[in-house]
Amino acid sequence: MLERNFRGAVDFYRVHRGKRNWVAHFSRALDHVGANGGVAHLYLHSWEIDDNQDWDSLDLILRRASEYVDFSKSTNGELFSEWRMLR
Numbered sequence: 361m362l363e364r365n366f367r368g369a370v371d372f373y374r375v376h377r378g379k380r381n382w383v384a385h386f387s388r389a390l391d392h393v394g395a396n397g398g399v400a401h402l403y404l405h406s407w408e409i410d411d412n413q414d415w416d417s418l419d420l421i422l423r424r425a426s427e428y429v430d431f432s433k434s435t436n437g438e439l440f441s442e443w444r445m446l447r
Contacts, residue, residue, distance in 0.1 A: 382404070393431070394428050400425070404418070
């Protein structure tokens with residue numbers, strides 16, 4: 361809301377159903393992209409995962425993401441390049 365990203369605020373409840381736990385939140389994003397297309401972006405730092413002892417959670421969510429065989433995987437750089445070509 362501070363960034364005036366009203367669509368993001370609406371999607372936080374519409375898509376993610378207000379889930380604040382990153383595993384539940386990203387799981388909802390995967391389901392939404394699987395049904396509607398788009399981008400499910402997982403943004404984490406290894407030190408945060410380490411501090412919170414979330415390595416098992418990361419393994420779980422990456423395994424879940426791999427179940428979506430129709431998804432294409434890309435780096436941030438590749439995604440940015442594709443976005444620039446669409447503009």
